[in-house]
Amino acid sequence: MQPRYLSSTAGRIFANYFPPAPEAPVRSRLLFIPPFAEELNRSRHVIAAFARGCARNGIGVMILDPYGTGDSEGNFADARWNIWKDDVGAAITALSQMGDEPIAIGGLRLGASLAADVAADHPSRFSRLVLWQPVTTGQNYLKQFLRIRFAADLAEGGAATQGTKKLMEELEAGKIVEVGGYDLAPALAKSIGGIKLGPLGLAAKTPVTWLEVVAREDASLSPAASRIVKDWDAAGIEVNARPVKDEAVWLLPARVEMAAFVRAAVESIGGGR
Numbered sequence: 001m002q003p004r005y006l007s008s009t010a011g012r013i014f015a016n017y018f019p020p021a022p023e024a025p026v027r028s029r030l031l032f033i034p035p036f037a038e039e040l041n042r043s044r045h046v047i048a049a050f051a052r053g054c055a056r057n058g059i060g061v062m063i064l065d066p067y068g069t070g071d072s073e074g075n076f077a078d079a080r081w082n083i084w085k086d087d088v089g090a091a092i093t094a095l096s097q098m099g100d101e102p103i104a105i106g107g108l109r110l111g112a113s114l115a116a117d118v119a120a121d122h123p124s125r126f127s128r129l130v131l132w133q134p135v136t137t138g139q140n141y142l143k144q145f146l147r148i149r150f151a152a153d154l155a156e157g158g159a160a161t162q163g164t165k166k167l168m169e170e171l172e173a174g175k176i177v178e179v180g181g182y183d184l185a186p187a188l189a190k191s192i193g194g195i196k197l198g199p200l201g202l203a204a205k206t207p208v209t210w211l212e213v214v215a216r217e218d219a220s221l222s223p224a225a226s227r228i229v230k231d232w233d234a235a236g237i238e239v240n241a242r243p244v245k246d247e248a249v250w251l252l253p254a255r256v257e258m259a260a261f262v263r264a265a266v267e268s269i270g271g272g273r
Helices: 036-055 082-095 110-121 137-159 164-172 186-193 223-234 259-268
Strands: 002-007 012-018 030-032 059-065 102-108 129-132 177-179 180-184 208-214 237-244
Touching: 002 082, 012 082, 030 036, 030 082, 030 110, 036 059, 036 259, 059 082, 059 102, 082 102, 082 110, 082 186, 102 208, 110 129, 129 180, 129 237, 129 259, 137 164, 137 186, 137 208, 164 177, 164 186, 208 223, 208 259, 223 237, 237 259
Parallel strands: 030 059, 030 102, 102 129, 129 208, 208 237
Antiparallel strands: 002 012, 012 059, 177 180
């Protein structure tokens, strides 16, 4: 690992780079964006395992902590979607300075949605878009996140003091809402709520890798994912979509290695093992 700080518009951001193994020819580099809030903490070891697998196969991986998250500067309440997009730009610049190999971009959950947003802004910039269980509808995701506060109220007081509707109203009124120890700013909540992955425009020449966790070996992609993949296929975008039987670590309080998912993720972008 090669940890480093990068300069971005709002402050210094932390990135951890896993360089290709010395014995492996450098094939490409990938910027990977972790998921949101507590999902990041639960998933970091899985993302690192994926990065090490890529490095063994000549693919350098940079894992980014956007501003206000992880080990980057700033408080969570200061995080904004446009700042995060600037952070991604700074990380891409850093990767570009390492060599002229192709650069891919990807992420997990909300990080995948951010990667897709950036890729849509620069349709010919990236060699591949890697999406792990992306958030397809931000409004639904935001409501699910706010339910964490609802559940905490029930656990602590026996009755929820505020339902998700009330919390949404507070955000719309410009108030910061605390959820599970994270201070969610109204501006960031608005950006998240506006995510709709389907309409994003991508260059037809940019292949997409889409991985989704499923409960059974014979399960298919979720209906939402299937619709988007079908639309992108119709638009001429090459999509390699694959359901993988494993446990969704970002939903679980206990540590899960997700070995099957990591193996599939490395293989999906051309890794041998």
